[in-house]
Amino acid sequence: MKNSEKPQIRSTTVIGVIRDGKAALGSDGQMTLGNTVMKHSTRKIRRLYLGKFVTGFAGATADALTLLDRFETKLEAYNGKLDRAAVELARDWRTDKYLRRLEAMLAIVSNDKALIISGTGDVIEPDDGIVAIGSGSMYALAAARSLMKHTTLSAKDIVYESLKIASDICIYTNDHIIVEEV
Secondary structure, three states, rough: OOOOOOOOOOOOEEEEEEEEEEEEEEOOOOOOOOOEEEOOOOOOOEOOOOOEEEEEEEEEEHHHHHHHHHHHHHHOOOOHHHHHHHHHHHHHHOOOOHHHOOOOEEEEEEEOOOEEOOOOOEEEEEOOOOOEEOOOOOOHHHHHHHHHHHOOOOOOHHHHHHHHHHHOOOOOOOOOEEEEEE
């Protein structure tokens, strides 16, 4: 590996779904260091702002926790206005020398909105109300889209089943699943 190349971040799987006025967000529990599983039951999701939002993170843990703290501060500063808090965090992320170096992503759901705040400081609101981040995110996303289209499962059940499917495919995702609903 060249000195200029960074090792690829392989982290976790976080997925969130909005369905029928309810939202759920969940993650697996695996923590890896390089190619080694260090822990099986890491909690990667948090409730924020009086329990109105659930957010999850992927990437470097210390970086993600720093961003979660900053995001919670923004939510409080803007009285729980999710869009405004997300845009302000993204703005800080892009302009602050310290924050720019953080390697993490956030996924956030409320009962009517799902957002991803990327490591480049972008705020993304998917058209289908499904957010997915982390190494196994595309497996979980595909499963969630199919379950949304072909079943009547609740948001919480779709998140759980999507994570279960991702854990069967992605080596950086395990089946110690935690799901929160709002």
